[in-house]
Amino acid sequence: MLSYGFMQRALAGGLIIAAACSIVSFFVMVRRLAFVGMGISHAAFGGVSIGIAAGINPILAAALFCSLVSLGIGYVSRKGRLHEDTAIGIFFVAAMAMGIVLVRVANAYNIDLMSYLFGSILAMTWWDVLTLGIIALFSVAFLILFFKELLFFAFDEETAQASGMPVRFLNYTLLVTMAVLIVVSIKLLGIILVSGLLVIPAATGMQVFRNYRGVIAMSIATSLVSVALGLYISWKFDLASGAAIVLVMFGIFAISFIFSPRRGYLRGRTS
Amino acid sequence: MKKTCKVADYFEGKKKDTSLIELEHVFVKRNGTLVLEDITFSLEAGMFLGIIGPNGAGKTTLLRVLLGLLEPTSGKVKVMGMTPKELKSELHHIGYMPQQVLFDASFPVSVLDVVLMGRACCIGLLNFATKEDRQAALESIRLVGLAGYENRPIGELSGGEQKRAFLARALCRETRILLLDEPTSGLDIPAQESFMELLAKLKEEFSLSVVFVSHDVNILARYADELVCVNRTMHLHGKPSEVLSSGRLKEAYRCEFDFLVGHPIPHERKDGA
Numbered sequence: 001m002l003s004y005g006f007m008q009r010a011l012a013g014g015l016i017i018a019a020a021c022s023i024v025s026f027f028v029m030v031r032r033l034a035f036v037g038m039g040i041s042h043a044a045f046g047g048v049s050i051g052i053a054a055g056i057n058p059i060l061a062a063a064l065f066c067s068l069v070s071l072g073i074g075y076v077s078r079k080g081r082l083h084e085d086t087a088i089g090i091f092f093v094a095a096m097a098m099g100i101v102l103v104r105v106a107n108a109y110n111i112d113l114m115s116y117l118f119g120s121i122l123a124m125t126w127w128d129v130l131t132l133g134i135i136a137l138f139s140v141a142f143l144i145l146f147f148k149e150l151l152f153f154a155f156d157e158e159t160a161q162a163s164g165m166p167v168r169f170l171n172y173t174l175l176v177t178m179a180v181l182i183v184v185s186i187k188l189l190g191i192i193l194v195s196g197l198l199v200i201p202a203a204t205g206m207q208v209f210r211n212y213r214g215v216i217a218m219s220i221a222t223s224l225v226s227v228a229l230g231l232y233i234s235w236k237f238d239l240a241s242g243a244a245i246v247l248v249m250f251g252i253f254a255i256s257f258i259f260s261p262r263r264g265y266l267r268g269r270t271s
Numbered sequence: 272m273k274k275t276c277k278v279a280d281y282f283e284g285k286k287k288d289t290s291l292i293e294l295e296h297v298f299v300k301r302n303g304t305l306v307l308e309d310i311t312f313s314l315e316a317g318m319f320l321g322i323i324g325p326n327g328a329g330k331t332t333l334l335r336v337l338l339g340l341l342e343p344t345s346g347k348v349k350v351m352g353m354t355p356k357e358l359k360s361e362l363h364h365i366g367y368m369p370q371q372v373l374f375d376a377s378f379p380v381s382v383l384d385v386v387l388m389g390r391a392c393c394i395g396l397l398n399f400a401t402k403e404d405r406q407a408a409l410e411s412i413r414l415v416g417l418a419g420y421e422n423r424p425i426g427e428l429s430g431g432e433q434k435r436a437f438l439a440r441a442l443c444r445e446t447r448i449l450l451l452d453e454p455t456s457g458l459d460i461p462a463q464e465s466f467m468e469l470l471a472k473l474k475e476e477f478s479l480s481v482v483f484v485s486h487d488v489n490i491l492a493r494y495a496d497e498l499v500c501v502n503r504t505m506h507l508h509g510k511p512s513e514v515l516s517s518g519r520l521k522e523a524y525r526c527e528f529d530f531l532v533g534h535p536i537p538h539e540r541k542d543g544a
Contacts, residue, residue, distance in 0.1 A: 030375075030379075146397075148387075148391050148400065150378070150390070151388070151502070152388040155380060160367075162365075163392045164362040164363075165392070189523070206377065211380065211381055212379045
């Protein structure tokens with residue numbers, strides 16, 4: 001399969017994005033941001049449509065748009081009198097509705113919207129792989145350099161703030177990192193399934209390990225195996241890449257859940 | 272113990288005329304409501320101050336003002352001779368324990384990881400924990416009697432053990448002042464006693480100053496050098512014996528019921544039960 005150029009690009013891009021998303025996934029889980037990820041990924045539809053309507057790169061437009069949406073969600077839920085899930089519910093439907101209107105106005109039904117919605121390995125170019133690499137590098141650098149502060153902030157925000165941690169910066173930067181990673185993963189997984197890469201890996205790690213080091217290592221391994229195996233299945237059976245990757249990831253999660261030493265089916269049977 | 276000049280200035284007596292904590296006519300408004308009104312008191316270094324008052328009296332707000340997390344609407348605040356703005360770079364000298372740490376029981380961190388968080392402000396942004404930081408964290412864990420628990424997940428500890436771990440986190444820096452917000456809430460009486468004994472011992476051993484917020488007058492009366500009774504405004508400040516014998520203590524606690532219900536209701540049961 002690697003003799004095909006498009007598969008080389010998809011695998012290279014996929015593994016890069018899997019590694020970066022799996023680390024963010026840890027913070028998505030401990031900060032309970034899974035629904036934020038869903039909201040941002042769906043809002044990407046609005047961003048892609050803006051790009052199509054304005055004649056600029058849809059992924060670039062979506063990256064900017066989703067960063068703004070993520071900051072909006074963060075701001076409204078901190079400053080407003082709304083819970084985070086309500087803020088997400090508002091932004092996500094408004095952005096999707098705007099996307100639908102813009103696609104109609106721009107008369108852009110001929111653009112392959114399905115590839116944005118469900119992912120397409122054929123859509124990946126070497127330019128995309130390079131972009132993914134640069135963005136993944138910045139994201140991972142942020143997560144590693146600020147790891148101790150992010151962990152403190154995720155565990156106990158009040159004491160982190162009382163210790164002089166830049167909690168506002170950490171919160172907003174984490175949201176923007178999530179947004180950008182979501183957008184650049186769209187070609188691989190599609191708008192609908194992309195948030196899986198931010199939720200399932202760390203959730204899988206949590207089934208097996210009780211310390212963040214193990215959770216993150218397992219999260220990275222789950223992502224990399226899922227992308228590689230998912231892409232192979234997608235190529236072999238001519239399936240949408242996003243669906244194949246997410247199903248493999250879910251399979252690993254289910255196995256981890258069942259054989260989890262801390263909870264799950266086997267423990268229930270033996271206790 | 273490394274000292275930065277501003278804090279060293281204070282503790283080496285270069286600011287002899289200033290108390291450890293000074294509040295002058297502090298007013299705090301939140302969402303248009305006055306939550307603290309005309310608070311004035313000072314505290315000398317090495318003292319154990321108990322801040323008492325009923326629920327919703329503004330005790331936590333007062334701690335947040337001392338930490339510089341909340342700016343007073345008016346009035347003067349100085350901690351170790353520094354304004355809240357100046358204090359921002361010296362927060363590693365203050366150990367803080369919030370009223371409640373709301374974390375998921377499965378949060379994947381060990382006791383050692385949690386205590387190391389206390390050193391984050393000493394380590395500094397973009398730096399990583401060194402062997403010395405780990406040693407300091409292990410020493411704090413030992414001091415609070417949790418030796419052997421270093422690698423246990425924090426969620427598996429009992430309530431009392433978790434409080435000790437959070438105390439170790441507050442100590443695991445260049446701590447001069449401990450600000451503790453209801454640290455014994457949710458603990459049974461033996462666990463409360465043991466926590467207070469530990470705190471008193473650590474205070475003496477490391478010449479710490481302690482500001483302890485609680486609505487439990489009894490526990491503070493036995494350990495505090497001074498008590499401040501707050502219920503939006505400051506009702507009393509003095510030695511525990513003076514505060515407890517004052518009729519105004521009852522008055523301060525009664526205010527809460529009036530404030531909450533909006534009109535006076537009977538407070539004392541006549542049947543002696």
